[in-house]
Amino acid sequence: MSATCVVGLQWGDEAKGKIVDLLSDKADFVVRYNGGANAGHTIVWGDRTFKVSLLPTGILKPHLRSVIGNGLVVYPPRLLEEISQLRQAGIKVGDNLAVSDHAHVIFPYHMEEERAVEQGSGAAIGTTGRGIGPCYQDKVGRTGGIRMGELLYPEHLRERLKALVPRKNRIIAALANGAEMKTFDADRICDEYLGYAEQLRPHITDTTRILQQGLKAGKHIIFEAAQGSLLDIDHGTYPYVTSSNSLPGGIWNGAGIPSRHLDKIIGVVKAYTTRVGRGPFPTELDDGPGGIGERIRKVGREYGTVTGRPRRCGWFDAVAVQYTSALAGVDEITVMLLDVLSGHKQLSICIAYELDGKRIEEFPSDSFLLERCKPIYETMPGWDVDLTKARKKSDLPAQALKYVERISELLGLRVSIASVGPDREQTIHL
Numbered sequence: 001m002s003a004t005c006v007v008g009l010q011w012g013d014e015a016k017g018k019i020v021d022l023l024s025d026k027a028d029f030v031v032r033y034n035g036g037a038n039a040g041h042t043i044v045w046g047d048r049t050f051k052v053s054l055l056p057t058g059i060l061k062p063h064l065r066s067v068i069g070n071g072l073v074v075y076p077p078r079l080l081e082e083i084s085q086l087r088q089a090g091i092k093v094g095d096n097l098a099v100s101d102h103a104h105v106i107f108p109y110h111m112e113e114e115r116a117v118e119q120g121s122g123a124a125i126g127t128t129g130r131g132i133g134p135c136y137q138d139k140v141g142r143t144g145g146i147r148m149g150e151l152l153y154p155e156h157l158r159e160r161l162k163a164l165v166p167r168k169n170r171i172i173a174a175l176a177n178g179a180e181m182k183t184f185d186a187d188r189i190c191d192e193y194l195g196y197a198e199q200l201r202p203h204i205t206d207t208t209r210i211l212q213q214g215l216k217a218g219k220h221i222i223f224e225a226a227q228g229s230l231l232d233i234d235h236g237t238y239p240y241v242t243s244s245n246s247l248p249g250g251i252w253n254g255a256g257i258p259s260r261h262l263d264k265i266i267g268v269v270k271a272y273t274t275r276v277g278r279g280p281f282p283t284e285l286d287d288g289p290g291g292i293g294e295r296i297r298k299v300g301r302e303y304g305t306v307t308g309r310p311r312r313c314g315w316f317d318a319v320a321v322q323y324t325s326a327l328a329g330v331d332e333i334t335v336m337l338l339d340v341l342s343g344h345k346q347l348s349i350c351i352a353y354e355l356d357g358k359r360i361e362e363f364p365s366d367s368f369l370l371e372r373c374k375p376i377y378e379t380m381p382g383w384d385v386d387l388t389k390a391r392k393k394s395d396l397p398a399q400a401l402k403y404v405e406r407i408s409e410l411l412g413l414r415v416s417i418a419s420v421g422p423d424r425e426q427t428i429h430l
């Protein structure tokens with residue numbers, strides 16, 4: 001096999017990190033191709049828990065090379081912080097980390113610009129506040145983007161920042177519309193970022209070439225999507241999406257690897273659905289304290305890894321996942337957090353929507369239409385057994401197995417793994 005992609009099929013936080021971690025024992029590269037420090041990947045090894053935001057989860061395995069592809073937006077102080085935390089935990093971060101010279105750089109003014117938009121425009125998306133959107137805007141706008149490779153040329157960087165920062169100050173002031181905002185000084189930012197550049201210099205390189213050479217040499221690559229497919233900028237629930245292509249389509253651009261090298265795409269879903277931030281969510285269980293939504297949140301510890309925000313929780317939405325699994329070209333599914341659903345008398349799966357009085361079975365990805373959709377459910381009996389100790393298929397109660405099989409049937413895809421806890425051992429190969 002040459003390349004596998006692990007992609008979340010809902011609104012993110014599907015526990016992709018665990019699957020990447022399981023697969024990466026046999027890989028040579030783990031590559032991030034989209035997003036930035038808006039992602040949060042948690043890996044549990046026995047009593048050790050590691051959280052990474054920008055670094056690929058492969059970084060925990062020094063035998064492989066972790067790559068931050070050109071499709072990312074990198075906030076250097078955050079990257080250095082993650083590197084230093086891992087080193088303190090005894091994990092090697094050296095020549096096993098490569099950062100694309102074409103990845104774009106997030107500056108503090110990006111975060112301030114985002115704050116101005118989110119707070120002042122009345123059109124908040126509920127972003128993670130990491131400067132992701134404004135940095136991608138600068139990339140696509142072409143005149144304002146600065147790439148990681150440029151950090152290595154001090155005079156050039158100073159010149160660019162001197163031209164850009166006053167413009168940014170004016171834009172932020174205009175967006176703030178009188179609210180108090182920070183202003184920025186080009187020289188200060190430049191000095192600060194040159195310091196980061198010196199520390200990151202050994203890692204900044206042409207990652208596309210490294211990956212292409214790796215493929216030629218028969219190496220195995222795992223592409224690790226950040227965010228979920230429903231947050232994809234093109235195919236997600238626009239405008240309540242992130243600013244990059246989280247679907248595997250992002251790999252070609254975000255890592256420079258043609259998609260024909262991908263020979264397996266693994267779609268990761270939770271046994272239910274969550275969403276952080278604003279936007280339509282038909283199966284949301286907004287049923288108050290003591291309700292099912294709250295219970296799923298508590299049992300599943302559904303609080304954002306990056307922002308700590310409580311995640312919105314709801315039933316599994318097969319209509320949404322049919323849509324994303326087709327877009328992603330998924331070969332097989334892994335169902336995560338199955339244990340969280342223990343203890344419910346009855347479970348619901350959304351199999352269609354009602355839109356303006358009509359039954360529809362296709363997912364309307366336009367948020368203004370999705371907002372009007374009411375879920376049509378089919379119900380299944382629940383189970384009352386703690387699944388966290390289950391290790392093999394025969395340990396699962398019949399109802400849990402049926403629930404997974406129904407997901408498989410509705411998606412028309414094989415479910416290869418049911419996960420019943422964060423630890424590697426809590427993995428049932430079906």
Ligand code: IMP
Binds near residue numbers: 011128129132242278
């Ligand atoms: P941004 O990516 O910070 O611009 O946020 C845009 C939307 O995507 C917001 O609703 C965020 O909550 C959501 N989002 C971004 N990254 C993640 C993630 O890794 N998991 C879940 N939601 C995310």
